[in-house]
Structure formats: C-alpha cells, structure tokens
Amino acid sequence: TGVSLVGDKLVKVTVKLTNSPFNRQVVLVPNAINLGPNLKVASIFPATVDVMLSGPTDKLDVADRKTVSLQLDVRGATSGDNTIKITKEMFRLPEGVSVISFEPASLEVSLTKNN
16 A cells, blocks of 8 residues: 655555455354264253354355354264363354354253164
8 A cells, every 4th residue: 555646736546455354253053963873962052152253254244054054073972961072173164264263162962862
C-alpha cells in the first residue's frame, strides 16, 4: 500500500487486498463412530461442543452442520461410562477451514449393550 503524488492535483493510491482468515463459532452435536460390537450410545454429555473455526469468509459463510461435523471416535470404549478426549482430527471440515479451539476438551459417553 502507498500514496504517491502524480501531478499537482492527482494522487495515486495503491491498495493491496489480502484474503486474511476470519473466525466463526459453531455449535456441533457429536456423532459417535467406531462403536464396538453390540454397543449403542445411551448418552453423550454435554450434548454439544462449541467450536471456533478459521478460514476464508466464503467458506465460513456456508459452514453449517451439513459441512462441519464432529465424528467422535469411541473405538475401545466399553459398556458403561467413558471419557472420550476430543482431537482436531475428529472434525470434518470444508477445505480451507480449520479448527482454532473447541470446548469442552472431552465428553462423557455412556454406552449400553444391544439386546
């Protein structure tokens, strides 16, 4: 960017535009994946996760529960109460969008056996 004098009454202005990332908060309902055989989810607490996303505005404008999700990997969890730590790899995001932060860091997942 800069301003320079071209003539007595003319000024040349140069502006450089950048596509800097923006942030957007979304609330996601986790989807449990990789359940063990004969297990089903009885409850997940808390039921939602607050996520701060970063990316270009055109990507964030269309970021919703259809394009952004939390696939909570419960592999290895057993019947009863389990604490599952959330990792950034569990989020499914549009290309160009990233997770800055999320809260809480873990969820309490209660599993029961299928009858």
